Amino acid sequence: PANNRRVIVIDQQATYATRLDINGLIIPVPTGAMMYFLSDGSQWNDYAHLIDTSIERSPKAFGVPVTTLVGYYDPQTALPSYVYPALHGAYGFIYADDSATLIDTDCQLWVTSSGQEPLRFKLDNNRIRSSVMNAFHINVAESSGGRTVKIICNGKTVAERFILPAKVPLTYTVNGE
Known part of the structure; x- marks a missing residue:
C-alpha cells in the first residue's frame, strides 16, 4: 500500500x-x-x-575526488529504473557502503570495479511517494578505471550502466583566507 511506513506528526499549537x-x-x-x-x-x-530510525552517517573520507551516481528506481518494479551518466567532482564526501547490513530482498545500488568486491548501498524498499519513483544520489571514490553500476530490487537487476572515469584530471581551488 502507498502509505505503508508513512508518518504523520501533529503538533497542535492552535x-x-x-x-x-x-x-x-x-x-x-x-x-x-x-x-x-x-x-x-x-x-x-x-x-x-x-x-528516529534513520541512520546517522559520518564520512569515511572528505575532500577527495568523487564520482556521483544519480538516478531513479521503482521498488515496485512497475516503472523503468535508470542510472544517469556519472558526475565527477574534485572535492567531495564518501561514506561506507551498507554491505554488512543488507539482505537479499533489499533494493540496492551495486558499484563494481574489476578485481574488487562490489560496494553495496541500501535503497528504500518502498516508494517514498506513492505515484513516483525514488531518487538516489550516492558519492563513491573516483577511480581510474571504469565501473558497472546496478540497481537491484528483490534480487533482480532493474537497471545497469557502465560508468567511465573522468576524462580530465579533477582539480579544485581554495579562495579567500
Whole structure:
C-alpha cells in the first residue's frame, strides 16, 4: 500500500479546539498536544513517541575526488529504473557502503570495479511517494578505471550502466583566507 511506513506528526499549537479525522474516527486534539501516527499500510497506528530510525552517517573520507551516481528506481518494479551518466567532482564526501547490513530482498545500488568486491548501498524498499519513483544520489571514490553500476530490487537487476572515469584530471581551488 502507498502509505505503508508513512508518518504523520501533529503538533497542535492552535488556541482553538481541533479535531482529527483518522481511521474513520474523530479525535479531539488539545492545544499543545504532540501526536504521532505510523501507517501499517491499512490504518494509522497511534504512538506516544516515535524513534528516529534513520541512520546517522559520518564520512569515511572528505575532500577527495568523487564520482556521483544519480538516478531513479521503482521498488515496485512497475516503472523503468535508470542510472544517469556519472558526475565527477574534485572535492567531495564518501561514506561506507551498507554491505554488512543488507539482505537479499533489499533494493540496492551495486558499484563494481574489476578485481574488487562490489560496494553495496541500501535503497528504500518502498516508494517514498506513492505515484513516483525514488531518487538516489550516492558519492563513491573516483577511480581510474571504469565501473558497472546496478540497481537491484528483490534480487533482480532493474537497471545497469557502465560508468567511465573522468576524462580530465579533477582539480579544485581554495579562495579567500
